[in-house]
Every structure is written in C-alpha cells, then in structure tokens.
Amino acid sequence: MSQQYPSMLLEKAVGEFAKLPGIGRKTAMRLVLHLLRQENAVVEAFGHSILTLKREVKYCKVCHNISDTETCLICANPNRDASTICVVETVRDVMAVEATQQFKGLYHVLGGVISPMDGIGPSDLQIESLVERVKSGGVKEVILALSSTMEGDTTNFYIFRKLAPFDVKMSVIARGISIGDELEYTDEVTLGRSIVNRTLFTGNI
Amino acid sequence: MSQQYPSMLLEKAVGEFAKLPGIGRKTAMRLVLHLLRQENAVVEAFGHSILTLKREVKYCKVCHNISDTETCLICANPNRDASTICVVETVRDVMAVEATQQFKGLYHVLGGVISPMDGIGPSDLQIESLVERVKSGGVKEVILALSSTMEGDTTNFYIFRKLAPFDVKMSVIARGISIGDELEYTDEVTLGRSIVNRTLFTGNI
Numbered sequence: 001m002s003q004q005y006p007s008m009l010l011e012k013a014v015g016e017f018a019k020l021p022g023i024g025r026k027t028a029m030r031l032v033l034h035l036l037r038q039e040n041a042v043v044e045a046f047g048h049s050i051l052t053l054k055r056e057v058k059y060c061k062v063c064h065n066i067s068d069t070e071t072c073l074i075c076a077n078p079n080r081d082a083s084t085i086c087v088v089e090t091v092r093d094v095m096a097v098e099a100t101q102q103f104k105g106l107y108h109v110l111g112g113v114i115s116p117m118d119g120i121g122p123s124d125l126q127i128e129s130l131v132e133r134v135k136s137g138g139v140k141e142v143i144l145a146l147s148s149t150m151e152g153d154t155t156n157f158y159i160f161r162k163l164a165p166f167d168v169k170m171s172v173i174a175r176g177i178s179i180g181d182e183l184e185y186t187d188e189v190t191l192g193r194s195i196v197n198r199t200l201f202t203g204n205i
Numbered sequence: 206m207s208q209q210y211p212s213m214l215l216e217k218a219v220g221e222f223a224k225l226p227g228i229g230r231k232t233a234m235r236l237v238l239h240l241l242r243q244e245n246a247v248v249e250a251f252g253h254s255i256l257t258l259k260r261e262v263k264y265c266k267v268c269h270n271i272s273d274t275e276t277c278l279i280c281a282n283p284n285r286d287a288s289t290i291c292v293v294e295t296v297r298d299v300m301a302v303e304a305t306q307q308f309k310g311l312y313h314v315l316g317g318v319i320s321p322m323d324g325i326g327p328s329d330l331q332i333e334s335l336v337e338r339v340k341s342g343g344v345k346e347v348i349l350a351l352s353s354t355m356e357g358d359t360t361n362f363y364i365f366r367k368l369a370p371f372d373v374k375m376s377v378i379a380r381g382i383s384i385g386d387e388l389e390y391t392d393e394v395t396l397g398r399s400i401v402n403r404t405l406f407t408g409n410i
Contacts, residue, residue, distance in 0.1 A: 004303055006278065006296065007271045013258040016251045020236050029297060031225050035255060036262065036271075046221045047256040050240060053218040054248040057241065066212045066241075073211065091211065092234060098209055 062133070064109040064126045066091045074098075074106060081105045083140040086195075087130065087159065089113055089147060092184045097145060100192035105143070108133065113151040114158055122158055130159065134166050141169040143198055147182045160201055170201040267338070269314040269331045271296045279303075279311060286310040288345040291400075292335065292364065294318055294352060297389045302350060305397035310348070313338065318356040319363055327363055335364065339371050346374040348403055352387050365406055376403040 005011035010032065017028035035043050059065065060072035067073070074080060074094075084105030088094055094107050110125045133139060142163060146152035160170060174197035183191070210216035215237065222233035240248050264270070265277035268290075272278070279285060279299075289310030293299055299312050315330045338344060347368060351357035365375060379402035388396070 004300065006299065007262060007273045009254075009258045009262055009273060010271050010296075013254045016254040019247075019251075021239055022232070022235075027227070030227075032255075032258070033296060034226055036259065040259060042224075043255060043259040046224075047252045047259075049214075049218045049221040050237075050248060051252040053214045053237065054241065054245060054252075057212060057214055066215050068212045068214060091215075091238060094211065095209065095234075 063107045064111065064129070065094050065107055079104075083138060084143065085130070085133065085139055085141070086143045086145050088145050089152075089183070093145065096184045096186070096191060097195065100188050100195060102192040102195045103143075105141075110146075110155070113146055113149075113155040115151045115154075125155075127159060127162060131162050134163055134168050139168055141171060143195070144170065144172045144201060145183065145195070149182075156201070171198040172201050173198050268312045269316065269334070270299050270312055284309075288343060289348065290335070290338065290344055290346070291348045291350050293350050294357075294388070298350065301389045301391070301396060302400065305393050305400060307397040307400045308348075310346075315351075315360070318351055318354075318360040320356045320359075330360075332364060332367060336367050339368055339373050344373055346376060348400070349375065349377045349406060350388065350400070354387075361406070375406040377406050378403050 005014070013032045013035075014025060014028045017023055017031050018025045020028075023031070035046065056068075058067050058070065060067040060075055061070055062075040063072060065072045065074065069076070081104050084103075085108050086097060086103055086105055087108045087110060088097065089110055089112055091109060094109060097103050097107075108126065108130050110127065110130075112120055112125055114120060114122055114125065130142075134142065142159075144156045144159060146155055156172060163170060173191075174194040186194075210219070218237045219230060219233045222228055222236050223230045225233075228236070240251065261273075263272050263275065265272040265280055266275055267280040268277060270277045270279065274281070286309050289308075290313050291302060291308055291310055292313045292315060293302065294315055294317055296314060299314060302308050302312070313331065313335050315332065315335075317325055317330055319325060319327055319330065335347075339347065347364075349361045349364060351360055361377060368375060378396075379399040391399075
C-alpha cells in the first residue's frame with residue numbers, strides 16, 4: 001500500500017523503526033502508534049534506554065563481551081576457571097552457553113566469523129587478542145564454539161593455525177548441533193552436551 | 206532459555222524493546238545488538254526520532270488525525286470536500302483510505318471503537334466532537350468506515366442515534382470487506398470500491 005504520512009515526525013519515526021532487521025514499514029507503523037498511545041514516561045524510558053546503552057556500553061577488555069565495567073563480571077569472577085577459554089562469535093552466544101550452566105571457564109567474543117563474501121577478514125575479528133591471551137600463559141584449553149557453517153569452520157582452522165605454536169589444547173564443541181544450524185537456536189540440552197562432549201581439534205572436523 | 210545479561214544497560218534496553226507488541230525478548234535482543242553495531246549517529250537518530258515524535262506530535266483539532274500542525278493538512282486543504290466526513294477508528298485507517306484515492310472529503314478519527322470488554326465507552330472516543338462538527342452545519346454526509354466487527358457495528362449504531370436529530374445523510378462503507386476483517390488489512394481495490402458503493406445507513410446492516 002502506498003502511504004502518505006499525515007506527519008513528518010511520524011514518517012521519520014516509522015522510517016527509523018523500519019531500518020531494524022525484520023521490521024517492515026507496516027510493523028514499524030504499528031510499533032510507533034503503540035508508543036504514541038503510551039504515557040510520556042514510558043516513551044522517554046524507551047528512547048533513553050537505547051541512547052544510554054549506545055553511549056555508555058563498554059566491551060570487556062579481556063574477552064570483548066558487552067559489559068558495564070572495564071572487565072566483565074565473568075572475567076572478574078575468581079570462581080571461574082581462567083585456564084579454559086570458550087571462543088564464540090557474539091554476545092548472544094555467551095548468553096546461550098551460560099544458560100546451559102555447563103561451562104565454568106572464560107569466554108572470548110570474536111565479533112563474528114571469517115566471511116570473505118561479506119568482506120569480513122581475520123583482522124576484523126578479535127583473533128589477535130585471543131592469541132595474546134594464550135601467549136601470556138595460564139591458558140590450558142581453547143574451546144572453539146562457533147557456528148557449524150562453512151564460515152565457522154574456516155574460522156576454526158584459522159584460529160587452529162594461529163594457536164598451533166603454543167602449548168594449548170584445542171577442542172571444538174561436539175557436533176551434536178545440526179550441521180548448518182546457528183548456535184543460538186540450539187536447545188540448551190543439546191548445546192550443554194556438545195560442550196561436555198567436546199572433541200580434540202586436530203584440523204579435521 | 207533463561208538468560209543472564211552481561212550488562213544492566215543491555216538488559217534494560219532489551220526489556221524496553223520487549224514491551225512492544227509482538228516483540229519477544231529474543232527478537233528484542235537481536236534488535237538491540239543490531240543497534241549497537243551501528244554508528245553512533247544512527248542510534249542517536251533512532252532514539253531522538255521517537256522522543257521528538259512523542260514530545261512534539263499534535264493531533265488535528267478538527268479531525269484528531271496525527272498532525273505536525275494545529276489543523277492537519279487534509280482539513281486545511283481547500284480542495285477537499287468539507288461536506289463529507291469519513292469516520293474511522295485510527296490514524297492507520299486514514300492512511301488506508303487515503304491510499305485508495307477514492308475519497309476527497311474530510312476525516313474524523315474516533316480513536317477506537319466502543320468495546321465494553323476492553324472498558325472503552327463512547328466518552329473515551331471522539332464522538333462528541335463529531336456531533337459538534339455536524340451540529341455546526343455544512344456537513345451533508347457522514348460515512349461510517351469502521352471495522353466490520355461487533356464493536357464496529359455497536360459504534361455505528363451509537364453514532365447513528367447521536368446524529369439522527371440532524372439533517373445529515375449517513376452511510377456505511379459497502380460490506381465488500383469480509384465480515385470480521387480489520388480495515389487496514391483490506392486491499393486497496395476492495396477498500397476503494399467499498400467507499401464508492403457505500404449504502405444508506407438505516408439502522409440495519
């Protein structure tokens with residue numbers, strides 16, 4: 001439906017919502033009109049929560065997870081096993097693995113996987129800082145918990161080669177997760193078991 | 206999946222998004238992380254567009270449509286036929302009827318329909334101001350373009366009785382639109398035809 005907006009302010013807000021992934025103009029309109037029906041305080045809280053998040057959010061200087069502090073709560077927790085690092089793509093994956101309650105080590109958030117098609121190379125990811133963490137010692141095992149896709153496998157190989165010179169055990173989470181599936185949509189039991197049953201990484205999948 | 210958020214700021218933003226209709230916590234997380242990946246300026250534009258809309262939006266003092274000005278662009282347009290008023294539920298319905306390009310009169314946005322189940326009575330809607338518009342003269346026809354639901358029908362009857370004392374023709378849009386359907390999901394051709402083929406309202410549907 002071609003639409004002429006009765007208000008520039010409305011059109012602008014709808015346009016902003018429609019930029020979000022998976023939100024079309026019709027849904028955007030619905031969301032904006034919903035917000036307009038709410039109390040002022042509700043809308044202020046909504047708008048400010050986003051502005052504040054973007055302005056004040058930090059990334060852990062150790063693992064690059066989202067954090068309110070310089071070092072995230074997981075890295076700063078003395079009860080976590082600092083000798084094991086679980087390498088994941090995104091913040092969502094940290095939350096997914098944490099939800100399984102099967103992992104007591106630390107994380108390393110790459111920020112994605114190597115994907116030449118999308119123009120993402122190793123230097124766009126937090127791989128160098130992972131190498132530095134391993135190089136500085138104390139790390140006994142690196143668990144690769146990337147998506148079971150071609151890009152995930154490519155990244156596994158790249159990290160495997162980068163860490164090969166160091167005395168560190170490398171493993172990948174058990175391929176109990178379906179080939180082609182993304183980590184965050186795996187159910188907790190499967191994901192938890194795939195961490196317990198992780199296998200030694202020898203360069204072969 | 207039970208989730209522990211790595212950041213209070215993140216949790217707050219996700220919580221705010223998840224309050225929107227049809228947005229669960231998983232989708233909210235996806236949207237917030239998407240925003241975090243954008244440039245600062247993009248996120249500022251998003252946040253401010255919502256705050257500005259809520260703070261500055263006006264409602265037309267004549268038809269109650271959303272507007273940037275005291276009187277909306279439709280009511281202020283001298284080329285529109287001021288003797289015909291199309292009564293609709295929401296701003297979205299104004300846009301839906303405008304998109305058909307079959308109507309050249311003015312609108313009256315009720316703000317909903319009478320729905321005792323939801324605690325919405327006639328006084329919660331802009332019905333009194335519609336009566337005032339008709340009472341003040343110059344209106345020859347009122348077209349009722351409400352949803353073809355029980356609540357819509359109830360509202361039609363209520364307005365019919367309220368306007369009965371005045372010398373004004375009343376019509377409902379042709380029931381070409383399927384019973385039980387909502388106006389905004391009707392295709393343009395059907396909706397346009399239902400306006401052209403409107404029938405005299407005699408108190409019977």
